[in-house]
Amino acid sequence: MSPDIRYCRLCGTPVERRVPEMEDRDRAVCPSCGYIDYVNPINVVGTIPVWDEGGPDERILLCRRNIEPRKGYWTVPAGFLELGESIGDGAARETLEEAGARVELQGLFAAIDIVRVGQVHIFFRARLLDLDLSPGPETVENLLVGIDDIPWDELAFRTVRRGLELWVADRREGRYGVHTESIT
């Protein structure tokens, strides 16, 4: 969750662990240049990409992972938010990189905290614009699956499972909420 910080990133001096002024918790502080090396939770952004939502050809796009962790298991397109992009742009970028899929974002759908590992997983609902898909290097193959055929036992991560569970429940209700919850 938190790297074992021993040296200042800026000047290379061994750091001290102490509570900085005006703060209430230990940080890695450089005794030479004063730099405080904050470590905060990071965002994973992704989409639940759907073709023909609510129609006769309705399909959800899943990707089989080509990398560890959980190589060989199914996920929705998602990855770490990068500097220089918004959460929506990052979710669309991951969808293009991992599945070769172009989407129109339809709104924030879920923000799921995994407190133990210091991550927030943020999913957008997304409409697939076409079916010209091509898996990227992190993906073995894409799958377009009906709502009743989701491979629940072969999903890569609990956040993916939870995101899909929430999506399926809202889809059956005929209205989509915005969900926040924690996985512990």
Next chain:
Amino acid sequence: MSPDIRYCRLCGTPVERRVPEMEDRDRAVCPSCGYIDYVNPINVVGTIPVWDEGGPDERILLCRRNIEPRKGYWTVPAGFLELGESIGDGAARETLEEAGARVELQGLFAAIDIVRVGQVHIFFRARLLDLDLSPGPETVENLLVGIDDIPWDELAFRTVRRGLELWVADRREGRYGVHTESIT
């Protein structure tokens, strides 16, 4: 936005800037231990705390900042999300720390990207549970203000202004959405 990383945080060796395997952008990579020092956007979490929402005594809680940047200007309670907490817990913690206010969260309200500085500002709607407030060290004073008396010209940050604009608009409509947008 991004610190000038020159040394490995783990082993103190001078880093190289290069594109790691399976990636597509420059990172600070340690040639000795292999550590990759990722830098990603960070989350600021806060609340829009309201007393007697929709009632005759309706008031919004603002805090006058006691610290730079924008010392002396008004904000809603908000601060950096910390390891070990969910986004909702972090928003409630900041509300207690900065205003001494206990709230019940009422749902995610806005996620506003400030791409240029690598931050995502996440606001929750919140119901003030009582009016026993006490400003923390980062706050000069609290203000309970009616919807028509928000000090628009003395707000500390554009995200705070935008969050309050969205809240006021939704409040007048009588229904609250969930908003995602970027400030450029």
